[in-house]
Amino acid sequence: MEDRKKDHIHMAFKASVDKMLVDNRFMYEPLLAAHPNQDLAPFQFLGKTMKNPFWISSMTGGTQNAACINSKLAKVANEFGLGMGLGSCRVLLDSDDHWNDFKVRSIIGNQYPFFSNLGIAQVENLVEKGEVEKIDLLNKQLDTDGTIIHINPFQEAFQPEGDRIKHPPIETIQKLLEETKYPVIVKEVGQGMGYESLKALLKLNVAAIEFGAFGGTNFTKLEQMRRENPHSLSENFAHIGHTAHDMVLMVNQITEETETQCKQIIISGGIKSILDGFYLHKISKIPSVIGMASLFLQYSLKDYEHLKNMVENMAEAWLLAENYLRVRSI
Template sequence: MTDNPPEDPTAASRKEDHIELAFRSQVDSLSLDERFYYEPLLAAHPSPGSLPKVAFGDKEMKAPLWVSSMTGGTEKAYTINQNLAQACNEFGLGMGLGSCRPLLYGTERLKDFDIRQLTGDDVPLFANLGVAQIQELFAAGREQEIRQMCDLLRVDGLIIHVNPFQEAMQPEGDIFTEAPLTTVKATLEALPGLQVIVKEVGQGMGPQSLSRLLELPLLAVDTAANGGTNFSKLELLRSDDARREAFAPIVKAGHSANEMVDWVNEICAKDQPQTTGELRQGAGLARTQVQCKHLIISGGIRTFLDGYYLTEKSELPAVYGQASAFLKYARDDYATLQAYVNAQIRGLELAKAYLRPKL
């Protein structure tokens, strides 16, 4: 140490802050996050941009963060989707568009969905249609319009959202003419080469539905679990008081993301040959040959730690999705959304360096 060491110009103010904030920084041991081992000795601070790239289909993402399908067909949607597309380009994220149903009736709202020039060609971008709309197209012999729509939007494939409770709760809801699984299979057969993702809309899926989907050659299954935006509940809120009271219990049914990841892991049990597995006896399911390539874990993912834990836990290659969190920051200026995404990615970098999931 030298006789006249340089002064720390921030020392006084920093220590004053420490004194003032010390009592507010106490953490109750009961509130500790028990999902991780904290290992502070094993890594230097990670460099920004140090996350490993994530393969998703024939594309790569710079972070395992997916912008879940949200909105389209309104003036507000234009600003939201423009901001989200710019973030996907800057940070290398994947994105699912909101329901592209308006494009089946004309191109008046095309500007809301036509964002490939903003995302760039390197990131995954997917169109989105509901099972009911796809059933109508098949019934009318118009199923090739699905591929035409995807070509128009220059997307990488199609998300099929499955929403029987939402349609039942919606005052102007559609009626399914056949089981959604039949429609998914028909889409894969009628449109070979089209990458398909299947998701629910906020209540998740049970083990039998997951098992039947995972045996199909899908690009991904999106959990869309209960705990995030529940579109069945959203539609029920649009109903009258008597209907809301009568159907309130049904929108509480569903499954959490953690529960669904556990089921997927059982289906994909590593100790079975050829990535086959059997669910526990209570599920009553036969062994499943897994063909689905990826899992998108969404629904109730509040923080980057939720996403980090569940993607690390998943036996299938996984990314995690958020909808309402992105929506909150994407409605106004891009700088607000940019700051949010930057913080999420930095959080993932720190988690990967210092936290080990207790799997």
């Protein structure tokens, strides 16, 4: 105790916080709860039971480290009851060399949501050729619950080896839904979606929408950086997009104004802290979980104990927020 008191004396002045930095999203209620002594209650999402509201967003596939990364992510998903989306499985459509990079259902367990991932350009090609059964076969062989379709027209346009998207993605998604036997999630890759795109998707029978909102990893910027001769006239395309906060408000408005089939969202893109995710989760009018891809990737590159400790801290912070914070009226 004496050491602690010495720390308090030495650190007191350094620990002051500028009153201008107060987080006005919440009312702090310190009198109304004890410290949490149990985990969150399990809840239903995507037809499975999750234990914590964190989604391991799609990140990597077909690379040398993919098997190691995916195995660690699947293990932590199992231990903490999380959902998980694989990185792009495109390589599996062309070769049998990388199946072991993605086959981690036995690690994550059958009780938690687990989805494969393909780009809209690949899906468009398969729909045009009448080969949607290849997507179903992919899910069967990986034992995934369905497919995440990532929508990335800007990324493809700026990618030196990018594919051309020939049809509006909403039309391709509609055709896929008519033919596939598996649930479909639709996500963006770092710039989010506007009102009309969200409205069109919410009217379809997609299992969920993942935001991939502006503020996190931006794949348009990434592809611009990869170009040998980037042109300054096009660099501002990376600054276009919609934040996760804006998208939650748009989804709330759409679900109030019109009948929708999609009833769940994965809030991802620019979620820098547990309080960011907690706030957006609480103001969403439909069920949601929180995706923080960069954080999971960062810790999955370390040993498993670092990844486990990170998720453990996330879960503890979420419980503290549940017990002591109330969202202010918006």
